[in-house]
Amino acid sequence: MNVKARLTLMNFLQFFIWGSWLLTIGVYWFQNKQWSGTEFGVIFSTMGISSIFMPAIIGIISDRFINAEKLYGILHILASLVLFCLPMVDNPSTFFWVILLNMIFYMPTLSLSITVAYSALKNANKDVVIDYPPIRIWGTIGFIAALWAVSLTGNEASANQFYIASAVSLILGIYSFTLPKCPPLASKVEAKSFIDSLGLRAFTLLKQKKFAVFFIFSMLLGAALQLTNAYGDTFLHDFKSIPAFKDLLAVKYPAIIMSISQISETLFILAIPFFLKKFGIKYVMLFSMLAWVLRFGLFAFGDPAGGLWMIVLSCIIYGMAFDFFNISGSLFVETQVDEKMRGSAQGLFMMMVNGFGALFGSFASGLIIDHFFTFADQSKDWTNIWLTFAAYTLILAIVFPFIFKYKHNRAEKTAIKAMSHS
The missing domain is CATH 1.20.1250.20 (MFS general substrate transporter like domains)
Incomplete structure (x- = not known):
């Protein structure tokens, strides 16, 4: 499989995971669990909380300590375990902490997937500007495919949406270790200060x-x-x-x-x-x-x-x-x-x-x-x-x-x- 096909599969699976539950978790929350709207608003804030600090922190780790594709795989495997446990939660407060933990693992993979893709394309002498957009569009197709899969199987209000996401996350986590190597570059470039690395x-x-x-x-x-x-x-x-x-x-x-x-x-x-x-x-x-x-x-x-x-x-x-x-x-x-x-x-x-x-x-x-x-x-x-x-x-x-x-x-x-x- 050539590098563009491998990155296309990575993007498809990346957003299939998210599409499996992001738009349907509200149906699960209100119809399956019958919890309140105020609590649901707090649950949906987990994406925002994790987006504020996790991508920057994980970016520092991948820049300095560990290959980006390996870190990407580890995060997806950890997210898979959390998603698998999510349906077992019967308390909205506990649900908040569990879904937050999932988002802490998942949100940094959005930027890591770009890092891995750019590195692989450049190493294969491809033009990132020309070759990456057609690859990335398969992420949106993956999101759509997940919505269709969850809907057609009647799982929009079911806990099965999380099991589907968990299975695909595990598959992507394992697959990530086969992706082209993306080693830390901090030793080869001018080191950024911690403040600059966090974007502050x-x-x-x-x-x-x-x-x-x-x-x-x-x-x-x-x-x-x-x-x-x-x-x-x-x-x-x-x-x-x-x-x-x-x-x-x-x-x-x-x-x-x-x-x-x-x-x-x-x-x-x-x-x-x-x-x-x-x-x-x-x-x-x-x-x-x-x-x-x-x-x-x-x-x-x-x-x-x-x-x-x-x-x-x-x-x-x-x-x-x-x-x-x-x-x-x-x-x-x-x-x-x-x-x-x-x-x-x-x-x-x-x-x-x-x-x-x-x-x-x-x-x-x-x-x-x-x-x-x-x-x-x-x-x-x-x-x-x-x-x-x-x-x-x-x-x-x-x-x-x-x-x-x-x-x-x-x-x-x-x-x-x-x-x-x-």
């Missing part, structure tokens, strides 16, 4: 207004991503309590409907160079915020019957909402930050989106839903839940262009031109 130097950018505004909005948009991940599948599942909807395909297999979001994500990536060239980074970010408004607003008025088109359209719009801010945001960092600090600044961007943003979104949504939109029988007022989320992102979209002072510049145009040709 980038926090000095917050002294500048444009970066402070950008990173704050990154956190607030990261919260929006958690809302759709946490509650989308659960929202569709809840229609089964309504006799007129319970036998419809969208209610029987909601994860398959939600997978349209990931399919859309892969397609909108192709449109980004055009939009960036036509409108620039600032307005592409704004389009992302408006897309989130539509994402939630369509959910508010959609249903699995006559309103199915709204739900499907919402899933299609997700691709724009997710891709446009993440790609344009990383491009903003690339073109505006001094090259000596770009790596740590990109890390801070991801920390704001997947770390602090995830924490804020998880805690706030759990409390709001539990206190204002949950009825006595524990059913949810989904229309007003989604309208509240839509109002939140609409406020962001209205405020953003007035306080984010940024104009098209030569560095941005050069980067977009390079992106268009890659």
Whole structure:
């Protein structure tokens, strides 16, 4: 098997693990365990907590002490063991600590998989810019495949979703030891300080207004991503309590409907160079915020019957909402930050989106839903839940262009031109 095929399999399995439970854990939580929404918000915050510190710490270890592919394999094997134990937990507080332990092992593998892939491609004399994106897209396909597998086997509310994820994690962990060697490079390059390795130097950018505004909005948009991940599948599942909807395909297999979001994500990536060239980074970010408004607003008025088109359209719009801010945001960092600090600044961007943003979104949504939109029988007022989320992102979209002072510049145009040709 050539190096690109081996890395393709690695990416497929990497995201198959996550797709096995990330969007369906809410159904397991509310319908199988019947635990509260506030507690669920705390559970979903584990991704944010682990994203704040673990990738940087594991990055230091792989830079200085152990081969990246071996560390990658060890983490997946440990995560497999935790996922296998997860269904045995019958207490929400204990569930929090166990799922947090799983995320502590899993989240660093996202960046390690990139490290391993880049190293292997470079050693095989491949062009990373050209050869990596077609490999990475198989990660999204793996996520979609997992959603379909869990849904078609009737395991969206079942503990089996964790056993599936555990088995695939174990397979990937063992497979990782066969991947091309990616030894520590600290001895061959200038050693970074501990502060630089953790990306803490980038926090000095917050002294500048444009970066402070950008990173704050990154956190607030990261919260929006958690809302759709946490509650989308659960929202569709809840229609089964309504006799007129319970036998419809969208209610029987909601994860398959939600997978349209990931399919859309892969397609909108192709449109980004055009939009960036036509409108620039600032307005592409704004389009992302408006897309989130539509994402939630369509959910508010959609249903699995006559309103199915709204739900499907919402899933299609997700691709724009997710891709446009993440790609344009990383491009903003690339073109505006001094090259000596770009790596740590990109890390801070991801920390704001997947770390602090995830924490804020998880805690706030759990409390709001539990206190204002949950009825006595524990059913949810989904229309007003989604309208509240839509109002939140609409406020962001209205405020953003007035306080984010940024104009098209030569560095941005050069980067977009390079992106268009890659």
